[in-house]
Amino acid sequence: MKVPEPVLAAMRQTNNLFDSEVIKNRKIEQLDLVYTANARILPPGARMIEGRSHIKTFWQQTISDLGLKSATLSTVDAEATGESVIEIGRADLTVGDGQIVTVKYVVHWKKEGDRWKWHVDIWNLNE
């Protein structure tokens, strides 16, 4: 089913906040507004990580290791199903040396409180 425009707008808000606050301003605590409390991430090259506090540790380390400067997220497709949205997206990551790394991802979105957040987040590289 089509995702209603207000939900798409809320998703864009979350995606932009990840870039502007978490990555650019290094405000790791803002991940409270990005991931659900019981979220799980499945990063390439690591085991699945469960729960927001472990996810914060992951991103703190990863931002620092990669010298991550920005993460521009764009939705390729989004489908509403029940109380969830399944998004296929693309992330353009600017890393330490200015190189841009393109990542594709799937996110299972859920509403937590009044915000749409990432509940399951998996990604990989094109190359």
Added chain:
Amino acid sequence: MKVPEPVLAAMRQTNNLFDSEVIKNRKIEQLDLVYTANARILPPGARMIEGRSHIKTFWQQTISDLGLKSATLSTVDAEATGESVIEIGRADLTVGDGQIVTVKYVVHWKKEGDRWKWHVDIWNLNE
């Protein structure tokens, strides 16, 4: 929401068919029973692939390139939402030299006709 047992059983049937027919017996056409017609896969190291016929080409090539001998799939978590199921899983792939490669994945399941099939399929490696 919890996935009803008959749906979990149907999912196991699809997952087993991928291993027993597609991988072990190299019956690529059996992917008709595994993926929805408009399915998309997001493999690591490649761009997103759309549609069952392109997905067949991908698997034919990949089975041959890796000398893939078996793919044991197990569900780590599954959640029902609307007409869909979101599954987090683990695949143990036996490749040409007998080595086992462990993959983690997220699949968005949909019912097509009387079968539960993979509609979005993304995976990556732990290492």
